[in-house]
Amino acid sequence: MLKMPISPLPFFLILLLGTTTAQADPKEELRETVNSVLVELYREVPATPEERKATLRTIITTRFNFEAIARRALGRNWNRFDEKEQARFVQLFTTLLIETYADRYDGKIRPEVEWGDSIELARNRMEVHSKVILDGQAYSVIYRLAILENRWQVYDVIIEGVSLVGNYRQQFDSVLSNGTPAELLQTLTEKVQ
Amino acid sequence: MKTYPIRFLGLVSSFALLLAGTSGCASKSDLAPTVGEPAAPLSQTSNESAGDSGDDFDDIFGEDEFSAGQDAQDDPLEGFNRVMYGLNDFLYTYLLRPVSKGYDAVVPDVAQERIGNFFDNLGGPVRIVNTALQGKWTSSGRELERFLVNSTFGLGGLYKVAEPRMKEVPPAEDLGQTLGSWGIGEGAFVVWPLLGPSTLRDTVGRFGDYWLDPVNYVEQSEWETGLKVTNFLNQSPRLIRNYEDLKSAAIDPYAAWRDAYLKSRRKAVEE
Numbered sequence: 233m234l235k236m237p238i239s240p241l242p243f244f245l246i247l248l249l250g251t252t253t254a255q256a257d258p259k260e261e262l263r264e265t266v267n268s269v270l271v272e273l274y275r276e277v278p279a280t281p282e283e284r285k286a287t288l289r290t291i292i293t294t295r296f297n298f299e300a301i302a303r304r305a306l307g308r309n310w311n312r313f314d315e316k317e318q319a320r321f322v323q324l325f326t327t328l329l330i331e332t333y334a335d336r337y338d339g340k341i342r343p344e345v346e347w348g349d350s351i352e353l354a355r356n357r358m359e360v361h362s363k364v365i366l367d368g369q370a371y372s373v374i375y376r377l378a379i380l381e382n383r384w385q386v387y388d389v390i391i392e393g394v395s396l397v398g399n400y401r402q403q404f405d406s407v408l409s410n411g412t413p414a415e416l417l418q419t420l421t422e423k424v425q
Numbered sequence: 426m427k428t429y430p431i432r433f434l435g436l437v438s439s440f441a442l443l444l445a446g447t448s449g450c451a452s453k454s455d456l457a458p459t460v461g462e463p464a465a466p467l468s469q470t471s472n473e474s475a476g477d478s479g480d481d482f483d484d485i486f487g488e489d490e491f492s493a494g495q496d497a498q499d500d501p502l503e504g505f506n507r508v509m510y511g512l513n514d515f516l517y518t519y520l521l522r523p524v525s526k527g528y529d530a531v532v533p534d535v536a537q538e539r540i541g542n543f544f545d546n547l548g549g550p551v552r553i554v555n556t557a558l559q560g561k562w563t564s565s566g567r568e569l570e571r572f573l574v575n576s577t578f579g580l581g582g583l584y585k586v587a588e589p590r591m592k593e594v595p596p597a598e599d600l601g602q603t604l605g606s607w608g609i610g611e612g613a614f615v616v617w618p619l620l621g622p623s624t625l626r627d628t629v630g631r632f633g634d635y636w637l638d639p640v641n642y643v644e645q646s647e648w649e650t651g652l653k654v655t656n657f658l659n660q661s662p663r664l665i666r667n668y669e670d671l672k673s674a675a676i677d678p679y680a681a682w683r684d685a686y687l688k689s690r691r692k693a694v695e696e
Contacts, residue, residue: 303482332674356485368588372692378485387486393692394685402684403677419676 258377258384259350259360265295266345266362274342285334297385298326300378304387305400313413321413324420325400331424341367358384500683501613509616510679516619517668525661537659539583544656546575546582548597550637555598559606564595596696601630605694614683622686 268291272284279287302325303310303318313321348361356379363370376388388397407416500506529537549572556565571594574587588594604626605611612625623631635641640656643649675681 300482300486304486328674368585368594380485392689394688398688399681399684400676403675403680406677406680416676423676 256383258358259347261384262295262360262375262377262386263345263347265291270342270345281334285331288334289330292330293326295386297378297380297387298322298329300380300385300387301329301397302326304397306404307401309404309408309413312408317413317417320417321420324417324424327424328420346370499613502615506614506616506683507679509618510682512618513616513621514672514678517665521661522665525658525665528658529662532659537662540655540659542575542579542585543582544659545585546572546579547639549576549582550639551599551634552595552597554637555600555603555634556595558600558603559598561595561598564598567591567593567595596693599630600633601627601690602694604630605690611687611690614687622682624687624690627690 269288272279272287272291278284299322302322305325306313306321310318343364343366346363346365348363350358350360352358353376358377360375360377362373362375364373365371371392372390374390375386376390377384378387379385380387388395390396404416407419532540549568552568553565553572556562556568571587571591575582575585578584579586601624609626611627614622614624615628616622617628620631640649640652643652671681671685672678
């Protein structure tokens with residue numbers, strides 16, 4: 233398509249992406265995922281922190297594509313990382329997003345989620361709107377999905393106008409304007425420990 | 426205000442709430458059809474070389490909304506801002522945090538909620554005037570109704586009695602948003618000591634709104650100061666918690682905060 237792929241796998245993926253459309257209703261799948269996350273967070277008998285992290289990771293990684301999230305968060309800086317660094321970055325960033333969130337969480341009141349419209353952004357991209365109501369306040373939460381690995385997966389979440397990917401892009405840009413990929417990986421490693 | 430933790434959606438939610446906390450009012454949002462960055466036009470043609478890595482990723486995202494040049498945040502005061510951010514971080518961590526913990530431990534949740542309601546109600550005039558200045562007559566009427574009903578039947582605003590009967594509580598409006606809706610640009614991003622993030626436009630707005638805050642018309646200055654301190658303290662547990670959430674997830678907390686402030690304010694101006 234763009235360049236001759238070195239390995240046959242990406243080429244195969246492109247073929248798949250071009251020819252298939254995900255069968256399941258992406259909004260319904262997303263709704264189930266969000267619901268499972270809430271169920272786990274509001275369990276009557278809370279799991280141990282390790283169990284909770286593992287469970288959340290399983291639930292979230294089935295619907296969220298962390299490689300796309302990580303890569304878009306790096307933007308044009310992605311190409312400054314070699315293949316090994318890229319893999320390490322995706323791994324660390326995924327852990328940061330899932331674990332900080334699982335760690336710091338201590339909710340009492342379960343929020344209500346109201347699902348809104350699904351809007352097609354392109355042939356293979358869409359967004360699902362939702363409102364999260366917590367303590368009488370409504371917060372706008374928009375999920376952006378794309379067909380990745382032959383199914384609809386989340387590649388960004390926009391909360392009250394603030395894009396998760398965009399927010400981290402600002403941070404990584406700032407760190408990488410004076411620093412190296414190795415330094416960023418070091419900072420991330422310290423952060424997730 | 427109730428000590429409700431807001432972490433269920435991951436840490437980005439904290440950004441929005443942190444801002445809501447600093448401005449003393451959480452915005453209530455509708456589902457606007459386009460929020461956040463405008464959807465980027467997708468390059469449908471597969472032979473278009475969108476990036477330099479040339480795989481399915483570029484095929485899907487192409488020149489996305491964060492493409493080169495568009496994502497650079499203009500921040501002429503960055504040097505000053507980072508120093509102020511550092512100062513605020515220090516004050517939050519070593520001064521406000523311990524005081525706030527003490528307050529949170531001593532004052533029961535229900536009292537914090539009533540106090541929060543009281544000060545939220547005092548924000549009524551700002552919201553009534555600014556919704557009107559933006560020509561949002563329905564919202565302005567609702568704000569007026571809230572203010573009148575809560576001030577009387579809600580015992581001076583301690584109880585929120587108007588809201589449950591409303592179909593929708595309008596999003597909070599302030600002068601910064603009004604100026605924005607009139608087409609005035611946000612100006613440079615600036616971090617003020619103690620007050621936190623703002624823009625030049627929002628700073629002007631804050632001064633304007635000052636005249637609509639009933640607390641500033643309290644005769645005895647000791648009472649005025651007391652009320653202001655109480656309001657600030659009462660918001661502080663939530664503020665500190667949200668700030669710590671943001672910090673724990675951030676690689677560059679200053680950049681994270683700046684982005685969150687600017688984006689959520691832009692959204693607030695749009696709606």
